[in-house]
Amino acid sequence: MRPLLLAALLATGACTVTQHPPLDDAALHRKQLTLDTHLDTPMHFARPGWDFGARHGHESDLVQVDLGRMDAGDLDGGFFVIYTAQGPLTPQGYADAKAFAFRRLGEIETTLAKFSSRIALATKAGDAARIDRAGKRFAYISIENSYPLGDDLSLLGEFYKRGVRLAGPVHFRDNQFADSATDKPRWNGLSPLGRKWVKEMNRLGMVIDASHASDAVLDQLIETSRTPILLSHSGPRATYDHPRNLDDDHIRKLAASGGAICMNSAYLGKSSTSPELGVLYDKSEQMAEMTPAEQASLIAQIRALERTQPSGQAADFETYMGGLLHLIQVAGVDHVCFGADWDGGGGVKDFEDIDALPKVTARLRAAGYSEVDLQKMWSGNVLRLLRIADERKGR
Numbered sequence: 335m336r337p338l339l340l341a342a343l344l345a346t347g348a349c350t351v352t353q354h355p356p357l358d359d360a361a362l363h364r365k366q367l368t369l370d371t372h373l374d375t376p377m378h379f380a381r382p383g384w385d386f387g388a389r390h391g392h393e394s395d396l397v398q399v400d401l402g403r404m405d406a407g408d409l410d411g412g413f414f415v416i417y418t419a420q421g422p423l424t425p426q427g428y429a430d431a432k433a434f435a436f437r438r439l440g441e442i443e444t445t446l447a448k449f450s451s452r453i454a455l456a457t458k459a460g461d462a463a464r465i466d467r468a469g470k471r472f473a474y475i476s477i478e479n480s481y482p483l484g485d486d487l488s489l490l491g492e493f494y495k496r497g498v499r500l501a502g503p504v505h506f507r508d509n510q511f512a513d514s515a516t517d518k519p520r521w522n523g524l525s526p527l528g529r530k531w532v533k534e535m536n537r538l539g540m541v542i543d544a545s546h547a548s549d550a551v552l553d554q555l556i557e558t559s560r561t562p563i564l565l566s567h568s569g570p571r572a573t574y575d576h577p578r579n580l581d582d583d584h585i586r587k588l589a590a591s592g593g594a595i596c597m598n599s600a601y602l603g604k605s606s607t608s609p610e611l612g613v614l615y616d617k618s619e620q621m622a623e624m625t626p627a628e629q630a631s632l633i634a635q636i637r638a639l640e641r642t643q644p645s646g647q648a649a650d651f652e653t654y655m656g657g658l659l660h661l662i663q664v665a666g667v668d669h670v671c672f673g674a675d676w677d678g679g680g681g682v683k684d685f686e687d688i689d690a691l692p693k694v695t696a697r698l699r700a701a702g703y704s705e706v707d708l709q710k711m712w713s714g715n716v717l718r719l720l721r722i723a724d725e726r727k728g729r
């Protein structure tokens with residue numbers, strides 16, 4: 335309440351005011367129900383010697399999310415991703431991708447079962463707050479790249495039954511459903527099968543994720559989906575011109591249609607990774623096949639080289655905040671959320687892992703955003719989209 339208004343109310347005896355000391359930024363962050371829409375951490379779930387329950391540090395591990403850091407209060411939950419790399423559009427390619435995606439889903443289920451006293455599967459919008467109240471972290475499951483479905487849309491129902499509630503049609507390259515933001519147009523948007531995919535997503539009550547899709551695909555998703563579209567990890571093109579980001583017109587169009595865009599921490603600036611480090615980063619994607627000793631040696635090499643050679647993006651926490659504030663200004667607080675692509679390429683200097691999240695709350699508060707605004711962006715907007723998709727299913 336503003337002091338003048340408070341003085342006026344007291345002078346008129348209009349109310350009795352109990353004054354609580356304002357929460358400090360850290361306490362306000364802990365009070366928020368916080369959610370990130372794109373956690374690529376499951377690719378580490380079956381990695382030999384790695385423990386999701388532990389608390390890892392930047393020097394000794396590449397992973398940015400674990401239960402140790404989630405429990406510390408910085409992140410209450412999020413969408414754990416079944417990511418499948420794009421392969422050939424052939425029966426064999428589809429069969430391999432399907433086997434891979436169901437194996438990854440199984441690894442997520444095994445991990446949730448192993449840590450069932452600390453984290454639980456969430457499938458409904460109301461589950462996040464319910465599980466949080468029980469003192470646990472919550473895990474929604476999502477699909478990045480629907481390539482593993484092949485041409486069999488009934489598989490979406492299989493994933494739904496096992497808890498998946500968010501899926502995107504495409505990744506870095508065009509596939510059987512849609513054009514990618516980072517490939518040449520093949521379908522000029524959605525393919526005929528992609529349009530059926532939209533119908534099936536709506537019928538099941540799953541939220542559609544347009545991150546990685548081309549602008550034409552986003553336009554067609556907004557036109558054809560019965561429920562609002564989410565972009566689980568994307569940013570504004572105005573602050574970094576890249577096809578993975580959205581121009582202001584598309585941000586406005588998305589917001590006008592009721593959707594939401596979750597701020598990414600990748601594609602904030604030009605990649606400046608040295609070739610030598612690039613080779614090691616590529617190697618790190620195979621860490622699940624390495625022994626713990628081989629993993630430790632690779633991590634040590636990477637961290638040592640990062641001290642002397644350029645790595646990652648020419649961007650830092652200030653760049654991230656610049657993009658985020660622009661996004662909020664254009665979309666409005668009802669249409670922004672958080673999806674930093676942790677463990678999938680996200681993270682910049684001074685914003686290296688989920689330990690950095692309270693800084694975002696502090697900066698948004700300093701920029702004038704209220705506790706109510708923050709709650710919408712930290713989880714409310716995403717949960718609204720889940721609720722709408724569920725309410726309109728089956729039609």
Ligand SMILES: [Zn+2]
Pocket residue numbers: 478546567675678
């Ligand atoms: Zn991605």
